[in-house]
Amino acid sequence: MTNERSLRVAVAGCGTMGKLYASVLTRMVDIELAGFYARRSESAIDAAASFGTRLFMSYEELLAEADIDVVCITLPTYLHRQYAVQAAERGKHVICEKPMALTLEDTEAMMRASERYGTRLLVGHVLRFAPEYRNLRDHVLSGKIGKVGVGHARRASLHPPSGSWFKNEEMSGGVLFDLMIHDIDFMRWTLGEVRSVYASLTTASGIEYANATLRFASGAIVNLEAHWGYPGPFLAEVELAGQSGVMRCSNQNGQSLIVRQMESPGIAGEGVHIPSFLLKKDPYEAEIEHFIACIRTGAEPVVSAEDASRAVEIALAAGCSAQTGLPQKL
Template identity: 45%
Template sequence: MRVAVVGCGGMGRVHAGEFAIMPGVELVGVCDIEYHLAEELAARTGTQAFSSYEQMMSQAKPEVVSLALPSHMHKEYICRSAKLGVHVISEKPISLKAEDAREAIQACEQHSVKLFLGHVVRFFPEYAQIKKAVDEGILGKVGVVHLKRVGSHPGTAREWYFDEEKSGGVIVDLMIHDIDFALWTLGEPKSVYTLRRTREASDYALITLVFHNGAVVNLEGHWGDPGNFRTSAEFAGSGGVIRTDSENSKSITIRKAALDSKGNRFAEIPESPSVRSPYFLELEHFINCIREDSNPTVTPADACRALIVANAARESADTGQVVYFGHEFGRETYQ
């Protein structure tokens, strides 16, 4: 399977590094308009560097393209890749607007290529175990959930993160991970209410999601936290409680700081103690879905629903009002 990576920033380096060691995969190129980033990554992963997407696609001829671009560019490059007949792996979010997500999904369907979205939390073993415990009824009826994800502000190293029209802010870029996990685990949401405060290099949000099954989920996210990147999750049900906290799991958790081209930290990527990182497991799963023509754990419809909820949370923060979801939310996958 011939794979190319577009975007050689933090997540692009993660994707390229995993593809470079993946059995049955050939990393045929990496691309970035900041050519020195592509050169550095190509040297590290043993592939060819490109400064032009068009040149890479025509010369390297990948079967799969992995997009690790700023969020506002996802839809454009999903559509461009689909028109070339190339399968697409894109970092989350699928786009910044639901209508753009629909267009991206339709482009892939029209050109008969597969589309995969990087909601990697589903591949972290501790979160997968929580999902399994909920599905098997070990916790009984889930009542209250707390999900937290905080770290430094990535805008201090990549300025586009400060522009909400390009990043979607802390809710769409960071908290969408926990939004997706909550939807995956608990089903159809009923309403969302958000409190949010932003200033300079700080973007904080507290979201309350109410589900039709009665569960209440509190999500906390912060860009600009003075400590290390950290996550936690707690699901409390009638039959028990299950929790994970990266701060209390240091004996089995590795936290690695990703660096930009100048050596500055811009994102911290928590890793699993397992033999393969969650990113390897995620990308390998996507490649296997192409080979086997099977459905992925994360579907385009899943990614679209997470985006709809994230943008509803932003709307609630702006208006100070609860936003209610229609009864067709779980069935009308792209609205």
């Protein structure tokens, strides 16, 4: 637990997510952006200058700063274990971008280091902080559509640049870890534990597409799609169907959540629209503020390191199924 003095927070990584984190941190009260660590480049120098902060020449130099309390890790996924463990060893709390890591060995090493050195390990599964997804989950848990039997989620974006680390599966885990893991975590958070996964993966020039069927302990069956190379604006949508209705949300329409309920069993009813509120706070901002509050107070986070590790386990099972053509039990 950290007292109420200003927290000094550094960011390891100076790409898109590193800059996003920095922009959020600089707007927060009682937070000081202590600097970036990134390979020295014109982009990193410009970013540090634009945020009015320091660019550390090495990660060791950053960790040697005794008054840095928190390190946000926004580096390529394959580096998460190394940088998180090093930070914990130096007594720094860690906020790590999703996915937590690429192997269970790595996630377990990160959790062990956090426990051993008494630091917090917080992993950014941002859908848990997105109002439309939280709203959908709240209605499901309230029983609004009865017991969920089937579901579907789809997430699609442009293909990463050919020279990007995202394109290297050994660094990023590919589309399963970059895109699908969002919906894996959300569905597990909403529906409970996954018992088996069956998946396929298709790659072609400029395209990587994954499809996975998750069977839950509750009996629900959910289909997930993740697509790099989608010829259109970023797409994210989810639908859950229960015994007495259907709920769906999509970033492609202006309604944050649509509920269609049956008037009585077996009779289709009229659509009931749940009004959306204008987003007063970006989900990343809500997520980072929540994590900082957990570090200050010792409160349990909305998403635990164990939750993040379970998402990695399910993504790994999907990858194994895609390779073998066989369903994988969990």
